[in-house]
Amino acid sequence: MTTRRTYHHGDLRQAVLGAALDVIATDGPSALSLRDLARRAGVSHAAPAHHFKDRAGLLTAVAAEGFGLLAEALGEAADLRDAGVRYVRFATEHPAHFQVMFxxxxxxxxxxxxxxxKERAGDRLREGVAGVAGVAGSSGSSGGTADSRLAGVAAWSLAHGFATLLLSHNLVGPVGDRDPEEVFRTLAGLLFATDD
Structure with missing residues (x-):
């Protein structure tokens, strides 16, 4: 007799998302299969489709959850440099989300x-850019200046690029045994003067 784990209403979605994050972290998003995730969650192969419809729906839920977590992380930042550090920390703590989000x-x-x-996460980044000396009107709306939008792109590019290189093990030599967050903080200090 086979025993299946049972989930209370509402738990199946999170169980499938959790299993998907495990698969993505170890094997990448191309390894995802709803049938395999159902097996891992101990439910019928059709059960995940009730919550996600298909693979793209599941990956959309992963990306949305990731941007929500990123918005929370960035919302606690003291300034632009800290926002960048939190971005890098988010990527290292949530590599499966990070692989799918972009x-x-x-x-x-x-x-x-x-x-x-995505809008909430973007708002948090724009708030960080508002603290950069010499950059005014950093709202993402059409009322923001071109300089503020470009400063936002530069800040995002630095944090995203560093996080991507870090996760793909391309910074082993330059970072070495140093704390990646401290290395990023130094890089950001070289490029962005903040009111620390």
Whole structure:
């Protein structure tokens, strides 16, 4: 007799998301299969489809959850440099989310929940840019200046690029045994003067 784990209503979605994050972290997003995730969660192969419809729906949920977590992390930042450090920390603590979030070929980029989470994360980044000396009007709206938008792109590029290189083990030599967050803090200090 086979025993299946049972989940209370509402737990299945999180169980499948958790299993998906495990697979992505170890084998990448291309290894995902709803059938395999159902097996890992101990439910029928059709059960995950009730929550996600298909693989793209599941990856959309992963990306939306990731942007929500990123928005929370950035919301606690003291300044732009700290926002960058928190971005790098987010990437190292949530590598599976990070792999999916910036890959619109994997998910539904027009999903309302995903768009709202991306907007919250973008707002937090723009708030950090507002603290940079000499950059005014850093709102992401059409009222923001071109300089503030470009400062936001520069800050995001630095944090995202560093995190991506770090996760792909391309910074082993330059970072060595040093704390990656401290290395990033130094890099950001070289490029962005903040009111510390």
């Amino acid at each position: 890959r619109p070929d994997l998910h539904r980029p027009d999903d309302p929940e995903l768009l709202a989470a």
